[in-house]
Amino acid sequence: MDVLFIIPPVANNYILDIKWEDHFEFLGVGYILSVLRKDGVEAEVLDAENLSFHSDHIINIILEIKPEILAFSVAKSQAKITKSMIKQIRNKGFDKPIILGGYYPTLAPEEMLDGCNGLNLIVRGEGEHVVSKLIQSLLRNEEFKQIDGISYLENGSCIHNPPSNAITDLDSLPFPSRDTLPLIMAIGGDPYLISSRGCYASCSFCSIKAFYKNNNSIQCRIRSVENIVNEMEMLINKFNIQRCRIFDDNLFMAKKIGRKRVIQLADEILMRKIKIDFEIVCRADDVDEEVFTYLVKAGLKRVVIGLESFNDNSLKYYGKKLKAEDNYKAMKVLDSLGVECVGSYILFNPESTFEEIEIDLNYFYTRLEIDKGINLINCILSTSTVLSIDEGTVLFQNADGNYINDEYVLKDLQLNKLKKISVYISISLETNLLKLVEIEKYYKVYIKNKNETRIREQLNELWYELAKLNLDVFRMFFDQLAGLSATGEFSIEMTDEITSYFYKNLNHHYNRIMQFIERYKIERNIFPRVWFYYFKKANKQYVYEPVSATFHKIGEDVIRVLELLYQEPIPSVEERVLSEDNAAIQALDWVKKQIDDGGFIKEPKTYRMPNENIMKRTIRQIIR
Known part of the structure; x- marks a missing residue:
């Protein structure tokens, strides 16, 4: 094998552990595979993130296959485990070139090169053409150090070649390889599709523009609507898909031009009479009732929308160049059209105040009643969202070493306690949450019978109850810490009372989930099975x-x-x-x-309900 691409897991898990986020394709690697194969390179991918492979398994596979070149696609959350694996395979005798690419190596190449013994090369920015040139040079034992867009170590120093040029004609790229799509669809995921690259906005927490600067470009680039819909048709014909996610940085690109293009895309789908449900990503100020009415006609069902907050101070801090009223207006339009909304939120940032948090919390309660069970995982996780100040962002450049990543201390120390409690609450919810996600994935793949509507209604009730419990407990601690901030008085009794309420209702909810599983004979451990x-x-x-x-x-x-x-x-x-x-x-x-007969079963990670006394001690320590 010429080259093996590894998509590393975020953490070591068991085979096909249930995860609360959706399973999705890594299309960046898919595009690179297509280009390499077109150029005659034998290339394969091991998607260890979607398979939830343990790093020990991945290392064994690498050492057994012995590819001529090993490549990793790495996000920041995968960096630590990637460094560890590279060190281990080097210690076990793997002496072939190792390449890293992706957002994190692009934005922090020196950190990866200096902190990762055994790493040879980093490809910065878009990888299709750079990776192909680099791998073909390595396979032929030719000089590679003149290739633009790479970084490497030489005599202990980090060498950064000039940026490579951006791919201006995205239609010239072959469609991405879909090696992992059958598995992803089998475990409840949907195919992804990318229609453009780049975003017109300049949010202070976002690294999209910094990433594409490594290709001498911050301009948005688009595929033709004909090319996009051709890929849709290919996916329908080859994989029998019924849904897809158009997961651009932002589908709308720029205001007037973007809206014209989106209407053309809807036109092309309707003209070809393609029956497909799809999802898009956009900002609140992209939502126009006339345009979205047309998109719904073409098959739009779901929108991932960058809301971040419903208070103006936070929106200004995030560089959104929007007001809270823009968010309210966008959600009203989407709700009126019956489009499912997945809002992205950032509840805590270094400058947050109790007043700002309360505005967002009130909106979470509003969404809870509007959604009534649909998409409430978003409502559950939003109360523990903390702004991560990452490499390449405006906030990072202005941070001067303070408030980096998401482990910083908020300026309001009482609010910092709430941040810690919110994270602890989300961890305590994990068992119930993962059970519901497991049922959702089972429901999506398997349940097609006369009881489907009733099952959906009861499942929505379970989601609603868990989301409501999360918000109620968060509100109780919010009120206590806001009062503590004002008076300085701390009550152990009140803290324990809230914790006991949380523990009691969490266990009651878990029992309701298990009754639901038994009633509808939801097959347990179905997704952690070996599929092959x-x-x-x-x-x-x-x-x-x-x-x-x-x-x-x-x-x-x-x-x-x-x-x-x-x-x-x-x-x-x-x-x-x-x-x-x-x-x-x-x-x-x-x-x-x-x-x-019990063959080929891999038991998933076992999640246990939290212990009440441990919960009380932990929360007391945080509040004190």
């Missing part, structure tokens, strides 16, 4: 996926990987069975039997 079974047919290797009932041709490398992962030979279906006309049915029966 391989067999031979006509002397060729195939993988069988039970969920999609499809077969995929594979090579010997994949067989070794699977056997490494599960520490045992993977059984094969006999050739004589597969040679018959009903081979797929018999293969499925065989797989079901293996599952019924």
Whole structure:
């Protein structure tokens, strides 16, 4: 194998652990794979984040496959585990070139090069053409140090070559490889699609423009609507998709030009009579009733909208160049059109005050009653959102070493206690939250029967109850700490009373979830199962996926990987069975039997309900 791309996990998990965020494709790597394969390079990807692979598994796979070049795509949350893996594989004798790319290595190349022994190269900014040039040079043992857009160590010093040029014609790129899409769809995720690169806004906390400066460009670039819809049709025909996410930095690009383009996109979808639900990303000031009415007609169902806050002071701090009334207006339009809204929020920042937090908290209660169970994971997580001041942002440049990342102390020390409590509350909710997410993923993939509406209603009730509990407990601690800030009086009794209320209702909610699972026979541990079974047919290797009932041709490398992962030979279906006309049915029966017999089951991480006394002690320590 010429090059193996690793998408590392954020943390070490068990196989296919349930995560509360959606599973999604890493299209940056998908685009690079397509370009490399077009250029004749043998390239594969191991998406360890979506598979929730433990780093030990990943290291074993790398050492077994022995690719000529190893590449990692890294976000900031993945940097620590990536450094650790690189150190371990170097210590175990892997001596091939290692390349890093992605947002974090681009914005903090020196930190990655200096702090990661064994790392050879970093590709900054867009990777398609730079990575192809670099990998082909390495494979041919040719000089690579003249390639623009890379950073490397030389004699202990970090060398940063000039930025590479941005790809101006996005239509010239092949569609991204979709190696991981069958798995992602099988566990409840949807395909992603990128129609543009860049954003016209200049939010103080955002690093998009800093990233693209590494390609000598901060301008927005677009694909033609024909090219975008061609990819939609390909996904429908090849993968039988019904939904997709147009996950641009911002679909609208710029005000007038962006709206004209969005209408053209809707026109093209309608003209081709494509039946697909889709999701977009935008700002509040992009929401126009006329434009969005047309988008809904074309299939728009969901909008991820950058709200951040509903108080003007915070919006000014975040460089949004918007007022709270713009957010209210946008949400009113989307609600009137029946579009599901996923707002992104930042509740805490270094300058936050109790008055500002209360404005946002009041809005969370309003959203709770509007949504009534839909998308309430957003409402639950929003109370613990803390502004992260990251490399490449305006706030980072002005921070002078203070308030970096999200572990800083707020200027209001009582409010800083609330920040800590909010994070602790979110951790305590984890067991209930993950159970609901597991049911949601099961519901999305499996539940298609006469009870579907009733199941959906009861599931919404469970979401509503958990979101309401979270907001109520947050409000109680908010009131206590706001009073403490004013009077300086601390009451252990009040703290314990709130904690006991939280503990009691959290356990009651968990029992309701378990009753729901039993009532509707929601199959437990279904998503942590091993999804792949391989067999031979006509002397060729195939993988069988039970969920999609499809077969995929594979090579010997994949067989070794699977056997490494599960520490045992993977059984094969006999050739004589597969040679018959009903081979797929018999293969499925065989797989079901293996599952019924307890084969191929990987137990997920076990989450336990918190202990009341530990909760009380922890919260007392925070408040004191």
